[in-house]
Each structure stands twice: as C-alpha cells, then as structure tokens.
Amino acid sequence: MENSVKQNPSLKDRMQSFIKNGNGNIVRLLTAVIIIFFLLSVTRYDTFLTVRNMQSMAFQASEIGILTIAIMLTMISGGIDLAIVSTANLSGIIAGLILTSMVPLGSPPVTVALGMVIAILAALVVGVVCGAFSGYLIAFWNMPAILATLGTSLLYKGLGTAITGGSTIFGIEESQFIGNGLVLGIPFPLILLLVVAIIIGIITRRTRFGLNLYMLGTNPTASHFSGINNRQILVFTYMISGILSAIAGIVILGRTNAMNVDFGASYVLLAILIAVLGDVDPAGGSGSVIGVILALVALQFLSTGFNMLLFRSSGANFFKEFAWGMLLIIVLIINHLSAKRRANKTIPEQE
Amino acid sequence: MFKQLFRKHEFIIGLILIGIIIVIGLINPKFLSLANFFSLLRSATIMGIFSMGALIVLISGGIDVSFTGIAIFSMYTTVTILVNQNYEGGMLLPFVISAFLGLILGLINGLIIGVFKLPTMIVTLGTLSLFRGAMLFFVGSDYYNQAELPVAVKEFARASLFTVDTASGKAGLHPTFFILVFLGIVVWYVLKYTMLGRSFYAMGGDRESAERAGFNILRTQLIIYGFVGLISGIGGMIVGSLFRQANPFSIVGSELDVIAAAVLGGASITGGRGSVFGTLLGIILITIVNNSLVLLGIPSEWQKVVVGFFILLGTAIPLAQAHLARERLVRQRIEI
Numbered sequence: 023m024e025n026s027v028k029q030n031p032s033l034k035d036r037m038q039s040f041i042k043n044g045n046g047n048i049v050r051l052l053t054a055v056i057i058i059f060f061l062l063s064v065t066r067y068d069t070f071l072t073v074r075n076m077q078s079m080a081f082q083a084s085e086i087g088i089l090t091i092a093i094m095l096t097m098i099s100g101g102i103d104l105a106i107v108s109t110a111n112l113s114g115i116i117a118g119l120i121l122t123s124m125v126p127l128g129s130p131p132v133t134v135a136l137g138m139v140i141a142i143l144a145a146l147v148v149g150v151v152c153g154a155f156s157g158y159l160i161a162f163w164n165m166p167a168i169l170a171t172l173g174t175s176l177l178y179k180g181l182g183t184a185i186t187g188g189s190t191i192f193g194i195e196e197s198q199f200i201g202n203g204l205v206l207g208i209p210f211p212l213i214l215l216l217v218v219a220i221i222i223g224i225i226t227r228r229t230r231f232g233l234n235l236y237m238l239g240t241n242p243t244a245s246h247f248s249g250i251n252n253r254q255i256l257v258f259t260y261m262i263s264g265i266l267s268a269i270a271g272i273v274i275l276g277r278t279n280a281m282n283v284d285f286g287a288s289y290v291l292l293a294i295l296i297a298v299l300g301d302v303d304p305a306g307g308s309g310s311v312i313g314v315i316l317a318l319v320a321l322q323f324l325s326t327g328f329n330m331l332l333f334r335s336s337g338a339n340f341f342k343e344f345a346w347g348m349l350l351i352i353v354l355i356i357n358h359l360s361a362k363r364r365a366n367k368t369i370p371e372q373e
Numbered sequence: 374m375f376k377q378l379f380r381k382h383e384f385i386i387g388l389i390l391i392g393i394i395i396v397i398g399l400i401n402p403k404f405l406s407l408a409n410f411f412s413l414l415r416s417a418t419i420m421g422i423f424s425m426g427a428l429i430v431l432i433s434g435g436i437d438v439s440f441t442g443i444a445i446f447s448m449y450t451t452v453t454i455l456v457n458q459n460y461e462g463g464m465l466l467p468f469v470i471s472a473f474l475g476l477i478l479g480l481i482n483g484l485i486i487g488v489f490k491l492p493t494m495i496v497t498l499g500t501l502s503l504f505r506g507a508m509l510f511f512v513g514s515d516y517y518n519q520a521e522l523p524v525a526v527k528e529f530a531r532a533s534l535f536t537v538d539t540a541s542g543k544a545g546l547h548p549t550f551f552i553l554v555f556l557g558i559v560v561w562y563v564l565k566y567t568m569l570g571r572s573f574y575a576m577g578g579d580r581e582s583a584e585r586a587g588f589n590i591l592r593t594q595l596i597i598y599g600f601v602g603l604i605s606g607i608g609g610m611i612v613g614s615l616f617r618q619a620n621p622f623s624i625v626g627s628e629l630d631v632i633a634a635a636v637l638g639g640a641s642i643t644g645g646r647g648s649v650f651g652t653l654l655g656i657i658l659i660t661i662v663n664n665s666l667v668l669l670g671i672p673s674e675w676q677k678v679v680v681g682f683f684i685l686l687g688t689a690i691p692l693a694q695a696h697l698a699r700e701r702l703v704r705q706r707i708e709i
Contacts, residue, residue, distance in 0.1 A: 102494075165688050168436065168494060169636060172629055173684035180677030187674055291498050304492045337510055344506025350499035351485060358489050 047301040047357065051316040058323045066330050075326070077209055081202070083322040084211030085110075085273045087315065090293040090300075091222050092266035094314050095259050097297055098226070100239040100306025101160060101167025103263045105175035107289045109152040110271035112182045113145035114281040117272055118191035120144055125194050134196050141197070145268045152178055153264020157257035182283035191281040201276025211273045218266060223311040225262075235259060239306030288343075295350045296321055301357065321346075382639035382691055383651040390658050397661070401668040411546055417660040419615070421553045422608040423631045424652050425560045426601035431632070431640040432564070432647045433597050434577035435493035439482060441628040442504040443602050444609030445621060447474040450512050451610065452619040455523045464525040464614075471610040472603050478504055479602015480595060487594035505625055517619040529614040549611050556604065561649040573597065577646070633680065634659045637687030646691075658683065 062070045069075060089106050096103040118141075125137035152174070159170040203210040226232040234255050237245040246252050275281050294304075300317030302309030325342060332338035398405045423440055430437040451471040460466070478500075485496050519527060532548050564570040572593045575583035584590050613619045638655030640647030662679050671679075 159685065159689075163689055163692055165685075165692065169684070169688045172633070173681050173688065176629070176633075176677050176681030176684060178681075180675065180679070180681050183674045183677055184672070288502075291502055294495060294498060298495065304495050340506055340509035340514060342506070343502050344510050347499045347501070347503025347506055351496060351503065354491050354496065354499070355485070355489050358491060 047360070048310075048313055048316065051300065051313065051320060055316055055320045055323065058320060058327065062323060062327050062330075066327075069330060070326070073207070077204070077207075079322050079326055080209045080212040081277065082325075083318055084209065084215040085270045085277070086289060086292055086296070087215045087318045088218055088266050088270040088273065089289055090296045090314050090318060091218060091311060092263040092270070093290075093293045094297045094300075094302050094309050094311070095222070095226075095235070095266075096167065096263050097302050097304055098235055098239045098306060098309045099256060099259045100242065101256075102171065102294075102304070103153075103156065103260060103267075104168065104171040104290055105152065105156055105178055106263065106267045106270075106293060107286050108175040108178040108182065108283070109149055109264055109267035110274060111281065111283050111285055112152065112178045112271070113148045113268035114271035114275040114285075115182050115186055115191050115283070116148050117141040117145040117197075118193050118275050118281045119185070121194045121197055122192060125196075127194075134194075137194075138197060142272060145272050146265055149264040149266075149268025149271070150261050151264070153260040153262070153267070154257060156264070157260030160260065161253035161256035179283050186281075186283065188283070193275045193279045193281070197272075197276050198279055199276065201273050201278070203276075211277070214269065214273065218269065219311050219315055222262075222266075226311065231255065231258065236307055239303075239308070241307075292321075292346065295346055298350060298357070299353050382694070383648065383654060385690060386638060386651060386654045386658065386687070390654060390661075393658070393661060397665050397668055400670070404665060404668050413657075413660055413664060414550055415547055415615070416664060417656050418547065418549050418553050419608060419612055420627075420631055420634060420660065421653060421656045422549075422556060422604060422611065423628075424635050424656050425553075425556050425649070426604050427631050427635045428638075428640055428647050428649065428652045429560065429564075429573055429597055430493070430601060431635055432577050433573045433593070434580065435486070435597075436632065437482070437497045437598070437601055438494060438628045438632070439478075439497035439501040439504065440601055440605040440608075440631075441624045442501040443475050443478045443605040444612065445624050446478060446504045446508045446512075446609075447471040447606035448609035448613040449508055449619050449621045450474055452517055452522065452526070452613060453512055455526075456517060456521060460523045460525075462525060464529045467523065467526055468607060468610050472606040475602040475604070475606020475609065476599055477602070479599045479605065482602065483595040483598030486598065487591040501625070501628075509621060512621075514621055516621060519617045522613075522617065522619065526610075526614045527617055530617050547615070549615070552607070552611070557649050557653065564649065569593075569596065574646075577641075630659060630663075630680070631656075633684040633687070637683060639687075639691065641691065655687065 089110065092106050093103055120141040121137055124140065125134050129137075156171050156174045159165045159174070160167050163170075200210060200214075205213060226235065234245065234250045237248070237250060238252055238255050242252055271281075274285065278285070296317045297309065297314060298304060299321065300309070300313035300315070302314065324345070328342055328345065329338050332341060394404075403409060423444070426440055427437065448471055451467055451474065454470065455467060482497060482500055485491065485500070486493050533546065564573065572583065572588045575586065575588055576590060576593060580590065609624070612624055616623070634655035635647065635652045636655070637658060638648070638651030638653065640652060659680060662683065663676060666676055666679060667673055
C-alpha cells in the first residue's frame, strides 16, 4: 500500500519495506542458503558441485518437500496434520497393490498405461478420503488437530498393516519413472515438487480460499463472524493435505519400488522442522511456500554437507538426528525473539 | 444419580473396560487367569509410570513427546557408565543415576518451554530428536545384551513379591508395580490437595489468568518437565531391566500410546482436566487391546486400527458430553 503512494521507491527502500513486512526471516533464510552453498562449493568443490550430486539432492528433497507443503497448509489453518506420512504410505500401498495385480510382467503398453492411471487415481482418492476424515473430525467434532490426526495416523497405519499383513508391497518397473526418472536431466520428482509448489502458491496467495485460510488461522472467531465457513475451509485444507501426501506416497513408491507401513517415520518431524524453519507459524495464520522451499534447500545442503564431512558413516545419520533437533529449537527461539522485538518496536510507533 | 455417573468420563471408560474384559473372558477363559493378570500388570506398569508424567503435562495444557527419548538416553547412558566401571553393586545406584540424568534433560525441556513460551509439542519433538541423536552419536549405538548388563540390573528383572504356579511356569507380581502405586498416590495427592497441583490445573485452564492470579509459570513449568524427566529416567531403567537388554533403539515411538492412554482416561489435550484414576484405566484398556486381541481371534495386524479407533473415541466422548451439557443448558433457559 505504502509503495504505491511513494513515487519510484529506490531499491533500498523497497528492500527495507519488504523486510519490514515480516519477510525478514525469508531474507535471513536466503542468506543462509547462499552461505552454505558457497562454503560447500569451496571446501568440497570436487564432490558437491557436480551434476550427479545436484540430482541426488533433488531426489532426496522432493518427497519431503511435498509432505512439508501439505503440513504447512494445515499449520496455516492453526492445526497440524500428523497423519501425512501414514496417508502417504497407505496411498502408496494401494497404488502398489493395484499395479502388481493389474499389470503382470510383460503386459502390453496399453495395459501398463491403464494400470498406472488407475493406480495413481486410486492413490489420490485414498489421500483425499484420509484427509477429509481428519478434517471432518477437526471441523465438525471440534477435535484438537493434534489428537485427531494422531488418532487417524494410527488408524491409517493400522489399515496399511492390516492390508499388507506387515509385509512390503512392490511397484512395477514402469512406475519407477515417477521416483527415479530424469526429464532433460531434471529429476521427475523435482518437477512434481515445483508444480505442487506453484499451484499451492497460487491457491494460498491468489484465491479467496487462500485468504480465508489465513484469516481462519489468525483468528477463527473473527473469521466465523465475518461470514467465512470455517468448517468448509478446514475440511478442504485437510483434503489438500491428503492429496499432497498421496502424491508423495506415489513418488516414494516409484523411488524405492517397495512400500512398507513403517517407511519414513522420521519424516513427520522433518516436515515440521522444515516448516518452522521456513517461517510457518505453528500457532497458525502465517507461512508461505517460498519460505518452505528455501528451508528445504538449506536443510538439504546441510544434510549433504554432514554426509560429506562424516564420510557417509552410519554416525552421520545419528548426528543429523541430533542436529535437526538442535536446529529446530534454535530456529524456534530466534523466531520468537525476533517476533518479540518486532512487537516491541511497533508499539511505541503507534503512540 | 445414574445420570450424574454417566457424566463422569472415568465411569464410561470403566464400563467399556469391564465390557471388554467380560467379552474376552467369555470367549477365552485363559484371559481371566491370575498368570495372565500378572503379565498384563507387568506390561501396564511401564506405560503407567510414563503416563503419570504425560498426565501432568496434559493437565498443564502442554504435550510432551520427548519422554521416551529421555528414558532411553538416561537408561542407556547409565548402563554404559556402569559397564565401563565394572559395577557390581545393588540396584539403587543405577536408578539414582538414571533418574538424575532424566531430571537434567527434563529441566532442559522446561527451560526452553518456560523461558521462551514456545509450543510444547514442537519443542519436545525437537528435543526427542536431539536427545536420541546425542545418545546415538556421542554415547553409542551398540546394544548391551543380557551377558553384558550389570548383575543388579539383570537380577532385578527376576525379582518377584509373590509367585503363583501355573501350567506354563511361575508367574509373579513384580515390585515395580509398587513404584507405580506409590507414584500414582503421590501424583493424586499433589493434584488434589496441594497448591502446586492447583497451579497445574490453573495453567491448563487459562495460562493468562493463572499468571495474573500470581502463579509463577516458569517455576511451575520447570517443576512439571523436571518431574517428567525424573520419572522417565526411572521408567527407562525399569525398561532396561525388565527386558534384560539396553537397546538404544527401543521405546522411542511408543510415546503416542502413552499420551493416548491419558487422553482416553479423560485428560483434556487443551489442558485443565484429567485424573490419575482415569489415566490408569486408559492404560489398562490400551494394554488389554495391545495384548489380548489375539485371544479374541482378531489378527494382530488390526491392533493399531483398534488403538487408533479408541483414541478417537476417547477424544470424542468428552466433546460429545460437553455438547450435550451445552444443549441441556440452552433447553433449561428456554423452559425458564
């Protein structure tokens, strides 16, 4: 608003107002990404700055990126979706079962294509239903999101166990393209992540639904009295979260070619870590796709860096577990302190 | 009078529990044997000890998922220290060291949450990863089997207060059950009769009001999370002893079962409500579901579905009760 009144604001002014509008964390994140990239490029130029390394980082980051965008939406609404990973696993399991039963080895291309379409659609439907059920419990039963999704995550995991009997479900050769394929040298999961990011970015920033979502997250009572159908928005949010989880599930099935209910147990923590790192407020009402993507890149660089420094020993994974916990808490504290400072600054200005 | 009872959450859970026991007992009479009873108690004891901490945190309006990390860290580090010292003494020292380590980790949680007023679940998710990662990276990741454990820790697993002979061998009541009973009485007393207990409920009901009323929130939170750490340390040592191995990868992941039991027993996740009795009922219910569905002929793969269903049910009952109470109030007003 201010910018439009001022004539020809200088770049410095524009930067300052950009930071002032609460984007300081984004700028900080971008700086962190550039610094880590620079450090790794200089110290490990022979292994870090290779096409192969970039591709392998993109493969690792894509599925967790899609899951983080899913959890981000629910966090903006003031809740949280702890069922993302079990939804992803359940969808992947269903897709795998359909593929292996519909497309036996050596099938003609038509059967393969048909099987793939049906499997993907089925997985997406499973995701939507899972999300809708969580959303229904939260919106219509007023269940706290943590508890509702805790219960549903156990439920979906249990269903996955019951369907598979605890064993691993495999995909088919053709479905591996979704997880491992390259398009013009770009990993296919990365393309999926970018498409998801752009669509969700548009939905949150440019649609009525997006605006309502932020208002609901900021203050549900106020949004209710301004005529927003809170329940509808909530159910819709968890449905999108379910669809995105299902997409992640299909990618996981494609990448590993083996689906198991216990896969990716640590992903929930990682998704929350990335979301908080990307300046999504766990209390609701704020968060952006750009922040999440930057945080994802920063974390992937760090993760690769740790692996290179610790020579890919098993200790690297343990150290990462330690470091992610530490990082999450430090970021929470920094965000809290900077929000407090911002609040302290604005109060005297109003007087 | 019956109506009054039905409004009590513990009563409904108790009814469900009795119903399940009767059904399982009718289908498979083995369930009602003393040996099975003792073995159920043994599994329930560990969860029960952890649940006392989870209950207090829930009452204060928080949610702590890091206690399994604290438990495993304390137990594994204690065993590592003792094994390196070739310790041959009694069981008291292991418990003291483990409890002390747990207390310190719990206070770290309390400090982060209390000083910076951060969301408890996300902080403890972070510290869970932090504690476990620190243990695996700095202390070690190899597990100690039965032969390597200190003698006292091994012997403690076999301790029994009185035994009964059954067809499949001896079954006994383990002394840790009395640790749970003692803990339950202490927590019940503190919650019901002390100012400290009132401060937990006040904080969970409305943090702002509690602060205005003069409760020191930071001090209360340090006490809560310190206490959770302390009993997690003790609980961790019991786990190591009863399973006769120090496995750094065990227990983490079962924290949600414990929280679910407390919620099932009537603790409100938004704070301000919960009781020791209800929580213990919840623990027994979940233990029976986990251990006895097989006796009913339900495949073990379906256990998680049933547990998930019970969690949702346990959350839905108080919400439905609150809804009914509100409607009653509205109706009364209309009649007036």
